[in-house]
Amino acid sequence: MARTVLSCQTPSTVAQQLSELLQCFPSAAIGGIQWKTLLSKYEERYSTRLDIFGLGHTSPLAATTTLLWDVLRLVDSEDGDNPIVAVEDSVVLVPKPGSAASWPSLYKVLCSVLREHGTVQEEGGQQSILVSQLKPLLQRYWHSTFDEGSLGYLTEEGSAVKMKKMKHLLQALLRWRTQRLDWQSCGGRHSRDMDEALAPELELLPSKRHNDLLLRFAGSVPQEKPWTALGQVLPYQGEEDEAGEALSPEVSTVASTTSSAVQEELAALRAENEKLRHRNSALEKSVRDQDSVPEAQLPENLFDNPYEPPPQVWHGGWSAASSPTASTVAHSTFSGSDGTPLGSGCVTPVQLAPVGQAITLVPMGWFAMGDRGLIPCGLVQQARAVFEQHTAIPNWFMQQ
Incomplete structure (x- = not known):
């Protein structure tokens, strides 16, 4: 008969061993197991008796909350000497080979693999995948050390069960999922991550073309996650807090406030x-x-002759632009001392354009320089005789 001795290990070592042992129970991810069952399997595996009082704990309930604080999900604490303990949902959703309690993470990966790599194996059938094709895919997407032949678990009573084939593992996963949903329907705890992982329903059925089993969704293919247009997950209506109570309306409306x-x-x-x-x-x-706005239109031949002034200047013609009192021009031709003909005369200003735009001809006189700079003799007398004979100044332009 083996001798049982008191455990002399440190509290940290005992806590790690209890945590690993608790995760060997698939029920630790469902409704939990009793503390007495966990304690019995601990003493059986490590061949020692766990003295919780020697570790400084006053009761089994105090020992569980202290030693398993990092993974503990306390299901029932009414019986302080035999509480029901389980593993937190956030822990079991992390892949961990050798831990039967992490079956929800394996189930979730199976659903993703079926969505990505499933094909229609039967005529008119649904998207499915052969069981023989799952192992390399699970090694790729779940864990690189996955091997269905090395998996085993402990029942709620503490009995060890060894798995040999992939179909045994899949059958156990389907059974554990059903147990979890039944436990939740009877008042068990809900959590959004766990419910999303277990929402799709899988089923096993024999293949008609191959000597193998097919894994497929039971019903229509569900979506991965209910994402909103802004990339946020829709709030879970049935979410509860760690104590199993419903969340307050303030917490449940955080997402709606953000959306507003x-x-x-x-x-x-x-x-x-x-x-x-x-x-x-x-x-x-x-x-x-x-x-x-229409543009001003100019005559086509306005600038044909570059020597002509603009039409608005000469508008009305020469006759209309001329002053009614035209100037009289007197001129004479004479020769100088050297016989060169000289022009001498006086021209009064003549208005050649309308008033305001007149061009005035300035009177000019040309006289010889030097000894011929004097006014020719008889010029004044001749002009005087002309003015005396006429009452009005003659218009020399009309005479010409």
Whole structure:
């Protein structure tokens, strides 16, 4: 008969061993196991008796909450000497080879593998995958050391069960999923991550074309996650806190509050875009109005002759532009001492354009320089005789 001795290990070592042993129970991810069963399997595996009082604990309940604090999910604490303990959902959803309690993570990966790599194996059938194809896929997506032949677990009573084939593992996964859903329907704890992992239902059925089993979804293929348009997960309506109580309305409306803030921001952006749109429309209308103003049309032959002045200057002709009181021009021709003909005369200003735009001819006189700079003799007398004979100044332009 083996001798049982008191455990002399440190509390940290005992806590690690208890945690690893608890995760060998698939029920640790469902409704939990009794403390007495866990303690019995601990003493059987390590061939020693665990003295919780020697470790400084006053009761089994105090020992479990202290030694298993990092993985503990306390299911029932009414019996302080034999509480029901389980593993936290966040722990069992992490792949861990050798831990039967991590079966929810394996189930979740199976659903993802079926979505990504499943094919239609039967005519008119659903998307499915052969069981013989699962091992390399699970080694790739779940854990590189996965081997169904090395897996085993402990029942709620503490009996050891060894798995040999992939179909045995799949059958156990389907059974554990059903047990978890039944436990939740009877008042068990809900959690969003666990419910999303176990939401798809899988089934095993024999293949008609191959000597193998097919794994497929029971019903329509579910979606991976209910993502919103902004990439956020929709709030879970049945979520509860760690004590198993329903969350307060304030906590459950956090996502809706965030969504409302986003909607308000979108409404402000839409209003600003509408304002800019109206402003652009007004600018476009102003540009169109400017383009519609007719341009001044000029005569085609306005600049044909570069020596002609603009038409508005000579409008009305020479006769209309002339002054009614035309000037009288007197001129004479004479010769100088050297016989060179000299022109001498006086021209009064003549208005050749309308008033305001007149071009005045300045009177000019040409006289010889030097000894011929004097006024020719008889010029004044001749001009005087002309003025005395006529009452009005003659118009020399008309005479010519």
